Amino acid sequence: MKKIKLVSALVLSSFSGMIWANDITGLWKNIDDKTGSSKAVLEIRQESNGSYTAKIIKVTPRPGYTPKETCVSCPAPYTNKPILGLDVLTGLKADGENNYVGGKILDPLSGKIYSTKARLSPNGKRITLRGYVGVSALGRSQTWIRHD
Numbered sequence: 001m002k003k004i005k006l007v008s009a010l011v012l013s014s015f016s017g018m019i020w021a022n023d024i025t026g027l028w029k030n031i032d033d034k035t036g037s038s039k040a041v042l043e044i045r046q047e048s049n050g051s052y053t054a055k056i057i058k059v060t061p062r063p064g065y066t067p068k069e070t071c072v073s074c075p076a077p078y079t080n081k082p083i084l085g086l087d088v089l090t091g092l093k094a095d096g097e098n099n100y101v102g103g104k105i106l107d108p109l110s111g112k113i114y115s116t117k118a119r120l121s122p123n124g125k126r127i128t129l130r131g132y133v134g135v136s137a138l139g140r141s142q143t144w145i146r147h148d
Contacts, residue, residue, distance in 0.1 A: 037060075041060065051090070051091050052103070078106060083108050105131050126143055128142070
């Protein structure tokens with residue numbers, strides 16, 4: 001009986017680790033691909049339709065940079081909205097193991113919206129987002145790190 005309980009516990013704990021590794025919900029630090037420093041903390045949540053949305057919950061201060069408070073150059077419905085609390089990633093959907101497609105991401109500094117796809121690392125601690133116009137080869141990648 002003790003062996004069955006031990007085996008069951010091991011199977012369930014390894015299974016729950018796999019579920020967590022595939023889950024992108026939670027808090028993430030957005031890392032600037034040019035400077036390597038954190039720009040913001042974002043919260044990814046799953047919507048009722050199964051897609052994922054991320055909102056800015058904290059803007060990280062950086063030396064020599066004064067963060068904008070509103071999305072001035074952004075298109076409607078984002079125009080003049082506060083950056084803090086802004087949904088910048090919308091419509092991202094799971095597409096196989098650790099892959100996500102079909103999203104839109106807003107760059108609140110430039111006001112541009114890009115198509116987005118993402119890949120979660122096998123350990124679930126990093127997500128690489130690719131923002132692009134047209135084809136993904138004509139885009140730029142950014143890494144987000146899971147925030148503790």
